[in-house]
Amino acid sequence: MSMPLLRFESLRVRLGERPILRDVTLDVHAGEAVGLVGESGSGKSMTVKSVVRQLPEGATVAGKVRFGGADVHAMTAAELRRMRSREVAMVFQDPRATVNPVRTVGDFLTEVLRDQGLGRAEATRRAAGLLAEVGVDHVERRLGQRPYELSGGLLQRVVIAAALAGEPRLILADEPTTALDVTTQEEVVAILNEQRHRRSAALLFISHDLELAAAVCDRIAVMYAGEIVEILPAGRLHSDARHPYTRALLRSRPGTVPPGERLETVPGVPQSADAVPAGCVFADRCPHAEERCRSVRPALLAIGPGSAACHLEVPC
Amino acid sequence: MLEVRDLRKVFKGGFVAVDGVSFSVPAGGSLALVGESGSGKTTCARIVTGLERATSGTVLLNGATSLADRRHRASVVQMVFQDPYQSLDRRQTVRSCLVEVLRHHTALDRPAREARAGELLDLVGLDRRLGEALPRALSGGQRQRVAIARALAPGPKLLVLDEAVAALDVSIQAQILNLLVDARAATGVAYLFITHDLSVVRHVCEDVVVMSRGAVVESGPVERVLTEPSAEYTRRLIGSVPRPGWVPSRAVSRG
Numbered sequence: 001m002s003m004p005l006l007r008f009e010s011l012r013v014r015l016g017e018r019p020i021l022r023d024v025t026l027d028v029h030a031g032e033a034v035g036l037v038g039e040s041g042s043g044k045s046m047t048v049k050s051v052v053r054q055l056p057e058g059a060t061v062a063g064k065v066r067f068g069g070a071d072v073h074a075m076t077a078a079e080l081r082r083m084r085s086r087e088v089a090m091v092f093q094d095p096r097a098t099v100n101p102v103r104t105v106g107d108f109l110t111e112v113l114r115d116q117g118l119g120r121a122e123a124t125r126r127a128a129g130l131l132a133e134v135g136v137d138h139v140e141r142r143l144g145q146r147p148y149e150l151s152g153g154l155l156q157r158v159v160i161a162a163a164l165a166g167e168p169r170l171i172l173a174d175e176p177t178t179a180l181d182v183t184t185q186e187e188v189v190a191i192l193n194e195q196r197h198r199r200s201a202a203l204l205f206i207s208h209d210l211e212l213a214a215a216v217c218d219r220i221a222v223m224y225a226g227e228i229v230e231i232l233p234a235g236r237l238h239s240d241a242r243h244p245y246t247r248a249l250l251r252s253r254p255g256t257v258p259p260g261e262r263l264e265t266v267p268g269v270p271q272s273a274d275a276v277p278a279g280c281v282f283a284d285r286c287p288h289a290e291e292r293c294r295s296v297r298p299a300l301l302a303i304g305p306g307s308a309a310c311h312l313e314v315p316c
Numbered sequence: 317m318l319e320v321r322d323l324r325k326v327f328k329g330g331f332v333a334v335d336g337v338s339f340s341v342p343a344g345g346s347l348a349l350v351g352e353s354g355s356g357k358t359t360c361a362r363i364v365t366g367l368e369r370a371t372s373g374t375v376l377l378n379g380a381t382s383l384a385d386r387r388h389r390a391s392v393v394q395m396v397f398q399d400p401y402q403s404l405d406r407r408q409t410v411r412s413c414l415v416e417v418l419r420h421h422t423a424l425d426r427p428a429r430e431a432r433a434g435e436l437l438d439l440v441g442l443d444r445r446l447g448e449a450l451p452r453a454l455s456g457g458q459r460q461r462v463a464i465a466r467a468l469a470p471g472p473k474l475l476v477l478d479e480a481v482a483a484l485d486v487s488i489q490a491q492i493l494n495l496l497v498d499a500r501a502a503t504g505v506a507y508l509f510i511t512h513d514l515s516v517v518r519h520v521c522e523d524v525v526v527m528s529r530g531a532v533v534e535s536g537p538v539e540r541v542l543t544e545p546s547a548e549y550t551r552r553l554i555g556s557v558p559r560p561g562w563v564p565s566r567a568v569s570r571g
Contacts, residue, residue, distance in 0.1 A: 039485035040456075135566060181352035181512065186556035190564040208485065211558035238560055252490035255515030255559075262497075263490035263519065270485055 003069060005030045005202050006051065006170060010063035013046055015056060018274040020046050022226040022281075023063070025300065030169065033196065033203040035213030035234065037249075038223035039270040044206045047223070048172050051204070052084050067170070085115065089163035089201075091192075093175040095155040099147045105131075105158050106143035112165040130161040134191050153184035157191060164195055171196060174206045189216055210237065210249055219306075222246045225281040226273030232306035242308045245282045280311065288312055317343040317473055317506050318364065323373035325359050333359045335530040337373075341474065341523075346500065346507040348517040348538070350553070351527035360527075361476050361510045365395045378473060391421045394467035398479040400459035404451040410437070410462050411447035414469055421470035436465040439502060441495055457488035461495065468503060478510040489516075496520055514557055518542055526550050 004027035013021040021043045028034045036044045049055050050065050053072055065072040067083060075083065092098055099108050109127035110120070118126065124143065131139045134157040147155055156176065163171055173192065177185040193216055196203050207213040213220055214234040222230045222245065230243040241247050251257075251264040268285045277283050283293040293311055300309040318341040325334040334356040341347045349357040362368035364375055366389050377392055397403045405413065414433040418424055424432055437444050440461040451459055460480065467475055477496070481489045497520060500507060509521055517524055518538055525535040526547065534547040545551045558564075 039487060182556040183352065183552055186564045187566050190566040193564065194566065209558060211560065211562065214560070215558050215562045215564055249486055252487050253515060254490070254493055254513075254519035255557075257519075262494050265490045265494060266487040270487065 002029070004028060004066075005032075005068060006204070007066040008047065008050075008063070009066065011047070011050060011065055012062040013043075013050060013055060014060045014062075016058055020059070020226055020273055021050070022273055022276070024223075024226075024228055026221055026228060026231070028170070028202050028204055031200040031202055032219070033193075033205060033217040035205045035207060035217035035220045036223055037207055037210050037213050037220055039208060039249075041225075041270055041273075042223040043226040043273060044223050045174055046226075048174055048204060048206055051170075051172060052088055052090065053080060085112075086166050087168055088170045088172060089166055089168035091156070091159055091163050091171065091173040091176045093178050095152060095159045096147060098159050099155065101147050103146070104143065105145055105147070105150070108158065109143070109162050109165060112162055116166070126165070127161075130165055131158065133195065134158075134161045134164070135187065136161070151184075153180050153188060156180065156188050160188070160192055160195065164199065164201075167199065168201055170202045170204065172204050175208070176205075177212070178208070185212075192216070211253075222249070225270070225276045227281050227309065228300060229282065229310070230306065230308040231300070236305045240304050240306065242303060242306075243282075243310050244286045244288055244312070246308075280309070317341055317345070317378060318508065319374075319376035320360070320364065321374045321376070323360060323363060323375070324371045325356070325363065325368065326371045333530055334363075334370075337525075337527070337530070337532055339525045339532070339535065341506050341508055343473065344500070344504045344506050345523065346509065346521045348509040348511060348521040348524040349527060350511060350514065350517055350524055352512055352553075354529065355527040356530040357510050357527050358478055361395070361478050361508065364474075364508060365389075365393050365476050367395075387420065390472075391470045392472055393474045393476060394470060394472040395476040395478065396460070396463050396467050396480045398483050400456070400463040401451060403463055404459060404466075406451050409448050409450055410442070410454075410465075413462065413466055414447075417466055417469040432469075436469055439468065439499060440465040441491070455488075457484055457491060460484060460492055464492075464495065464499065468499060468505065471503070472505060474506045474508060476508045476510065479512070480509075481516060482511070482513065493519055514542065514554060526553065 006028040008024045008026045011021055011024040024047055036047060038044050061073055106127060110123040113123035113126050128139045131142060136142055136157050177188050180188060205213055205217055214237050217234050220232050220234050220237055221228050224245050230246045232240055241250060248266045254263060257263060266285050277294055279294045279296050280298050283289045298309045298311045300307050321338050323334050323337045326332050337360060349360055351357045363370045411433050414436055415429050418429040418432055434444055437447055442461050481492050484492060521538050524538045524541050526533045528549050533549045534541060545554060
């Protein structure tokens with residue numbers, strides 16, 4: 001396979017003394033969609049933030065993040081700015097935190113385009129085209145509206161349009177539909193999917209919802225306590241998940257068991273990366289943990305169609 | 317146990333949040349009010365618990381139309397919110413929070429209150445040692461357990477749960493859902509479950525009312541409504557839940 005567009009090489013991040021990410025290794029190829037799935041505190045957002053060097057103040061980084069081969073954490077300010085504005089686009093959970101509340105939708109969209117050297121009229125024309133592509137109606141009127149006049153779903157489409165405006169090679173989407181109603185989520189996700197395919201952009205999609213991530217992505221990486229514990233092709237998630245944590249996540253959703261039956265639960269609470277044991281990060285909560293799980297850390301090794309970090313031969 | 321008839325709520329400025337909504341919850345039953353944002357489900361819940369006053373319509377609780385006495389109402393209906401951190405006093409230990417509720421709403425003496433607080437912690441699956449903890453020392457799931465224990469403390473007949481599991485991680489959500497199933501079996505309390513999540517409905521509720529834009533779209537037993545929905549809106553709601561093999565599609569934009 002060709003060189004990946006984005007590569008995490010044993011990425012480790014600490015905040016002061018606290019480890020946030022412990023050895024994240026993952027490739028995202030050009031045009032590929034990878035889902036980062038896990039519970040709160042698992043390190044999904046930090047992994048994504050490390051791509052554009054937006055880690056919190058005081059964070060120390062070991063290992064590498066490479067974008068198009070270049071070490072992101074060794075880039076000059078100008079290179080970083082160029083990457084952020086032209087090659088990598090970001091879509092976050094709350095669109096209202098992304099757009100400037102006192103400027104119009106048109107201003108927000110044309111800013112990106114004008115920055116690329118387009119004239120005012122041409123930028124406006126392109127902005128209108130982008131809005132239409134992401135399913136926004138009454139485009140002319142919308143361009144003159146301000147964020148508070150738009151619903152959350154509509155505003156998130158505007159943010160996606162802006163993300164696409166720079167023709168990025170990679171889109172980072174951090175829970176982009178979590179704040180939306182389910183029917184709106186479906187539309188926004190469908191649009192994101194369609195536009196990504198049309199433009200052959202790669203996507204790193206963060207979600208706490210395994211099924212949602214599986215519907216949008218080619219591969220799924222499951223994170224727990226600052227580590228990737230399993231990577232699988234999205235279509236093989238249900239049939240081939242090996243890691244006890246992935247399997248527990250799949251089975252703890254209500255709807256997976258007949259009504260009235262008990263949901264499978266994982267005892268305890270999600271670990272944060274700074275409290276993990278010497279061995280496997282999941283050993284404390286794993287119902288199948290053996291002696292070596294507590295003492296020897298399992299490596300993420302290729303197995304079946306994916307890879308898993310688990311000692312157990314036939315888990316569950 | 318709860319009978320809501322022809323409820324209507326008009327907010328200042330003329331916005332009609334709830335329009336002609338009726339539903340009932342039998343003693344020990346479990347009803348879900350399902351809908352997206354703006355459907356009026358939370359307004360209904362707030363009227364039932366007395367946090368909001370209806371413009372017209374009746375709410376019968378235990379056969380009584382008005383529970384003007386707040387203390388009496390609180391011993392019949394209790395509410396659990398989405399964010400337990402905001403609904404707990406951050407300077408009060410878990411045990412003292414429970415004991416305070418028991419002092420207000422029961423005739424128990426001090427040793428009996430202490431004993432009951434311990435039983436409540438057991439009921440919601442919290443280690444009794446955590447009784448001495450402050451909310452900030454607890455995880456989100458543990459805080460929600462405390463909120464449920466506190467709501468159950470007065471021995472209410474009805475628990476209104478407003479998106480009570482929405483903010484929890486899936487593995488924790490499963491624990492709390494199991495806990496809610498157990499608590500209902502153990503105490504006979506009825507649930508009015510306000511949620512946008514259909515899979516949660518299937519798991520903990522017997523009946524469901526689907527709401528959209530302030531009105532009831534469809535209602536009936538959960539099994540029937542979720543497997544053979546009759547309203548187009550319910551079908552769309554069910555169809556948009558991510559599941560294995562699901563392909564998101566772009567419907568006609570509603571603007």
